[in-house]
Amino acid sequence: MIQLHYIEIDTRGRNEMVDITDEVRGIVTQSDITDGQVLIFVPGSTGALSTIEYEPGLIKDFPDLMERMIPEKKYYHHNETWHDGNGHSHLRATLVGPSLTVPFENRKLILGTWQQIVFLEFDNKPHRRKIAVQLMGE
Amino acid sequence: MIQLHYIEIDTRGRNEMVDITDEVRGIVTQSDITDGQVLIFVPGSTGALSTIEYEPGLIKDFPDLMERMIPEKKYYHHNETWHDGNGHSHLRATLVGPSLTVPFENRKLILGTWQQIVFLEFDNKPHRRKIAVQLMGE
Amino acid sequence: MIQLHYIEIDTRGRNEMVDITDEVRGIVTQSDITDGQVLIFVPGSTGALSTIEYEPGLIKDFPDLMERMIPEKKYYHHNETWHDGNGHSHLRATLVGPSLTVPFENRKLILGTWQQIVFLEFDNKPHRRKIAVQLMGE
Numbered sequence: 241m242i243q244l245h246y247i248e249i250d251t252r253g254r255n256e257m258v259d260i261t262d263e264v265r266g267i268v269t270q271s272d273i274t275d276g277q278v279l280i281f282v283p284g285s286t287g288a289l290s291t292i293e294y295e296p297g298l299i300k301d302f303p304d305l306m307e308r309m310i311p312e313k314k315y316y317h318h319n320e321t322w323h324d325g326n327g328h329s330h331l332r333a334t335l336v337g338p339s340l341t342v343p344f345e346n347r348k349l350i351l352g353t354w355q356q357i358v359f360l361e362f363d364n365k366p367h368r369r370k371i372a373v374q375l376m377g378e
Numbered sequence: 379m380i381q382l383h384y385i386e387i388d389t390r391g392r393n394e395m396v397d398i399t400d401e402v403r404g405i406v407t408q409s410d411i412t413d414g415q416v417l418i419f420v421p422g423s424t425g426a427l428s429t430i431e432y433e434p435g436l437i438k439d440f441p442d443l444m445e446r447m448i449p450e451k452k453y454y455h456h457n458e459t460w461h462d463g464n465g466h467s468h469l470r471a472t473l474v475g476p477s478l479t480v481p482f483e484n485r486k487l488i489l490g491t492w493q494q495i496v497f498l499e500f501d502n503k504p505h506r507r508k509i510a511v512q513l514m515g516e
Numbered sequence: 517m518i519q520l521h522y523i524e525i526d527t528r529g530r531n532e533m534v535d536i537t538d539e540v541r542g543i544v545t546q547s548d549i550t551d552g553q554v555l556i557f558v559p560g561s562t563g564a565l566s567t568i569e570y571e572p573g574l575i576k577d578f579p580d581l582m583e584r585m586i587p588e589k590k591y592y593h594h595n596e597t598w599h600d601g602n603g604h605s606h607l608r609a610t611l612v613g614p615s616l617t618v619p620f621e622n623r624k625l626i627l628g629t630w631q632q633i634v635f636l637e638f639d640n641k642p643h644r645r646k647i648a649v650q651l652m653g654e
Contacts, residue, residue, distance in 0.1 A: 284490035293561040297594035318435035352560035422628035423569040456573035
């Protein structure tokens with residue numbers, strides 16, 4: 241059995257981290273699939289997905305890390321193509337990756353106690369993001 | 379339902395990025411699975427998969443980033459084992475990761491307009507790569 | 517068909533890399549699912565999964581890379597929340613990612629000859645880790 245849903249979120253842009261655990265959990269809880277896995281996927285090339293302990297410190301630390309590894313104010317060839325100043329956004333998104341799969345059992349996500357599912361907005365402007373959430377199982 | 383296919387590509391090595399979106403799309407379009415997901419997997423430890431806007435700028439920027447983060451001409455213990463000078467290739471592949479899953483609906487990949495699926499060749503020599511493409515769905 | 521298993525391992529902490537290929541292979545070999553994919557997932561926010569050539573050189577090189585990119589002895593806001601000195605562990609885990617999916621056919625994992633599945637322990641203390649291994653297929 242397979243089901244496709246979407247989560248819609250509004251982001252402010254610029255290295256924002258959005259906790260989408262409750263939205264994913266809601267979809268899994270209300271599904272008629274009891275055991276399986278949920279694929280979360282960002283259609284777009286300036287956002288990414290991962291898990292993190294969503295607390296005020298790390299909410300600053302992960303964006304700081306991205307800025308340290310892939311600075312916004314650096315020269316990127318990408319800018320010659322579009323002149324939109326978001327070369328760093330693309331590189332961060334490719335590095336972290338657009339897909340994440342989480343198993344569930346008895347309609348309960350198998351996550352650690354301090355582990356949240358986050359959407360990482362790397363673009364330099366606000367977006368309405370439509371994130372695909374696909375359930376597969378029985 | 380489940381189906382396993384392979385994409386074969388020849389790479390030149392040295393930080394090349396190959397757009398395999400059309401090959402993956404071709405497999406999905408011709409399948410008798412209408413809704414599901416496609417797992418793309420690199421069997422090998424010096425290549426990786428992700429998505430990116432495949433345009434001339436980023437085609438240079440992502441390899442530049444890899445070289446900046448994990449330089450080829452640095453000392454790696456790996457070289458003491460095999461003397462093949464590709465320690466950086468392995469580290470880049472492990473960091474980016476060998477697997478990517480993309481959902482599809484009605485035989486259409488759920489990708490952003492400017493989002494392509496890429497194979498990242500990190501090895502320092504050309505390869506014939508056989509990439510696994512597994513469809514699962516109904 | 518879907519099946520959920522767990523692998524339990526004891527880690528020493530501090531940037532350890534554990535080869536779990538045999539454990540995953542054992543689960544796949546003994547399953548009554550012949551063709552499909554195995555999702556491996558870390559419930560927890562200080563561990564991650566990837567593949568690597570598991571040899572003595574890279575066993576040092578990948579942790580060295582992590583320490584170079586995300587040093588342990590740096591200031592992280594995370595420490596103000598918990599004072600447990602493991603901000604670097606969380607950041608490394610989020611960057612590498614908690615999930616990995618590997619296809620299999622005829623109960624045989626589709627991996628490269630020199631490619632092992634590894635659990636990356638990034639926390640600064642030993643852990644008993646329970647890693648989810650979910651098989652899906654037919």
